[in-house]
Amino acid sequence: MLRSLFHDKRAVSEIVASLIIVLIVSVAGVALYSYSLGAFSSSSSSFQLQTSQKEEQARERLSIIAIWWDNVNQLNLTVLNYGKIELAIDAVYIYGTPVSIDEGRGTVIVPGKKVHVKFTLTGLVSDETYGILAVSERGSKDVVYWKA
């Protein structure tokens, strides 16, 4: 019987062919699976990152609760964090024009706490109303109209 087995060349070629097919299917399957895993992972990571950023911004709340002028050249905003996530003030605009912040920019404010944001304001006109906009690093904002 063994003798006939070793001499049956047709059976051997079928086995080799089958093994090659199995090998091709396996390699192709592994490649396709790896590609799909990468694609799904990349897409999902990007989506979750965006959602996470939007969620963090949604949890932010800030309010300018006081404005104090030092009678010289500096304006001091008191900004309260009443949201559910820590935040930091990144920019202040007066009627759309950004100001250079001297103090308080980037300072982390935990919920329920406040920060003083100071910046130099030249050419202040008495009795003039100023629209002051504070913007957080995540893009949340609050605006107040302050009469000098």
Add this chain to the structure above:
Amino acid sequence: MWFIGKLSRSKRGVGSIIGTTFLVLILLTGYTFYFLNIDATDDYNDTLEDMAELDQKRNKENLQFISVSFNGGELNITVENTGSYYARLIWLGIFDDDANTEKYYEIDFCVNPAETVTDIGNDTISSFEDQERVIQLVTELGNIFSYSYPEESSENGGDEIYDYVDDMSNEDGSDDKGTHSLFAAEKAGPDGVVDTLTEASAAGENVENDVDTNDSDEDGSADKGTETNFANAQGTSLDSSYMNIQETNTGGSSSLSLYVDVDDESRTGDWIRIGANPYLDANDYSTNYVYVDGNNKVIGDYGFTDSGKSTETINTVTIQLYAMQSLGSKNLEVFVWDGSSWGSLGTQTTPTSWDWMSWTATMELDTWTKIDAAEIYIKSRSGGGLYEVDSARLQIGYTAPENYQIDFEYNWTTAAYSSENEKVCIYLAAHGGGSETLNVNYWSGSSWTLLGTVTATGTWTNLTATGLTASTYTIQLIGASESGDTTQDDWEIDLITLHTWGASSYELDLEVQWTDVDHDETNEWLCIYGGTMGSEDILVDVWNGATWINIFTNLSSGWNSVNVSSYLVSSTFTIRFRSIGDAVEADDWEIDATFLYVWS
């Protein structure tokens, strides 16, 4: 052998199983990531709901200072929660305007709705009894409530005046746009009872402007055809009174003058050329002309402007020189080129004063091709004396074939030109004579451009008013067949009008007014408490007696306050809520309270 054969067959199944396994793995992976994304989205939506709930709670917060005093040097603030949600106080601010200082103290007090809480303060606060301070309470939800210490009294005996809005008004004479759900809600609070302002659909401006004049001449060419009762094409509506326009036959006998347009100066002789080439193109002696003294002197060659004709029957062709020779009995000879050869037309006696001399060339120039190729040169044929020639021309008599044409201009001088929709509308009541299409063109400033055609009778033809960019707008009615037209058409037009209108949009424009305001206080603020606000911006303008001035570019939920002392100058004070408007949807905004807060 049987066993081995079975094994090899089963290996074909192994490949399928492996492939299927990978496919299932890929699907499971995709499914897993899908659920991860769904989970992230759910978390985000939960956060949005939480924060919206926080905003709602914030809007419900309201505190009223009952008293501020000192007991044994310790600050004692009493407040009442007049809102519908409990307030947790976390910061106490003390502002000293005189010393220009600002200090915040951490506190922790909870005040339930309708509850009054006393002894709010902080034992680290130095006494400022009877000194002026501004006291500020800050809640956990970000609301701030301020109080001026010591309690101030106004000249009318009150402390501070909260003057709620009185009525709706119409100072600017324009109709309101939008609706109030409950205007009375603005007269109290903030108390959670709101007046919802909702945009209304507003149709765009709609103007039907009938044609103003029929005497414009943008292209510099004469009208063609006959027109009767132009006034019947004007008016505001159809009235079965028609303006009639009818084609006229532009064929028949006519004449044409073709002046010299070039002197190739190939023959100089002893002639003197004065002025600029072509010298003989107009009767403009002594600016441009030629002259010579002597016999057998030649000058040329002169070409003529093209006729632009090809089908007309040529009746007569005459070559004319505008010339003189003061001595008399002096001759000039003219030679003509017909495109292939020169030939003499003979001599003529030159007049002793400026006049036309004529040579018949009907035989030599018997086709339009020869006429357009024609050239001449001139030769003096008598000795002594000064020959002067000022101009030369071909004078052609011809007969044009029958051709019915129409060409009229109509003009608007007060056209609205900035609307979203602009149409030239022509009501053609009847069309007689033939079936020729009437083209409608507009004047672009340099040429006519087709707007469309008018063919249908008993109905409006509406054509987009392309090129309507100024208050002056001119159209041309002209036949579609302007050559070889042997049928005389006529058209009866009831109305020619320019219809302009804008698109509908949702807009808000609601006036409200105070009628008995204390307007001479030192501090005068307009305060508006917003509830849930629409996605579109809601603006607030103040009426200064002549026009509207914007004071809020958008209202937020919660308090919106602005100093209006420069506008509050009489007992009547008017504002309006306004939206820019869009065609997307009707936005709405909740206004809980609207009042003027004034104090000395």
